[in-house]
Amino acid sequence: MRNDDPGRSRDRSEDEQWNEFVQAVAAQEEAERRAAEPQPKRVWPRNAAMALAAAALTLLGVELLQPSADTSAPPAPAAAAPIAALTPTAAAASTPASTAAEHPPIPLDQAFPAEVKTASGAVYTRVASAVLPSCTERDSVAPALIAMIKAGKGCLGEQVALYRDAQDDQFNLALFTMRDPLDAFDLVTQLSRDFEDFEVAAQAPPPASGLRTLPPDSSMVQAFGSGGRGMVAALGQWADGRSTDRQQLVDRLTPLQDAVTKAAFAYESKF
16 A cells, blocks of 8 residues: 555544544643642732732832841740730830840830831831730741741740821831841841732731721732841831832831831840
8 A cells, every 4th residue: 555545644644633632631631630639828818918019029128237246155035925916005025134145135115116207207106016925926927937937046026016107007017036147137038039928917906096907908018127136027008908109108118117127226236
């Protein structure tokens, strides 16, 4: 039979059709298998928030401050008062006396003063502040950041605060005091790689504050800073939760975040 025999052409065509059928069945089975697999979930509620545009991400400032300090001696953890929620009158718990190995975290009111004024004339008023029971509270810290903290030499405590400006925009700040200043630096480095991933929760304002409780999908911006053992994570939200004018929101968040980072650095520099 010649190569151009019609029977040979039909055989090849049937083989090709069969191969196409087999491939189609395999592709369908693969698609069904993938659909049946559990899809990865965003385990942190604030990850649903609208993220910054790529152009805006490059404008978020990261301030890294490292005082000279002797961290060679093994540290001992400082105690933190168990506070279930932010309240306008929340105060810092008494901290055990500093040992020769380390000094306690910055006092709460020193980290988060009642009022912060900037050179531009902007004024931020503290709505609430609190010392959390630990640095790995799942209601306030996402699993990824918890894993980062546990991978280092440990964390002495987490302090949080909620501020407002004259327009009732909301600014959440979390200050983690690490045992090792290098861990604070490393946390900022890792977190700054993805400004779309919100690893710290935005606290709901106390009812008496008069501030609106923003829905979980409200737009946010964030910034990070390091000062000695302190790592600051800051979140900013418009009063109405809108997703526009993000760069202006960054501009409002940055001075407050800088002030808290510098306060932590000044405190750490004393030791």
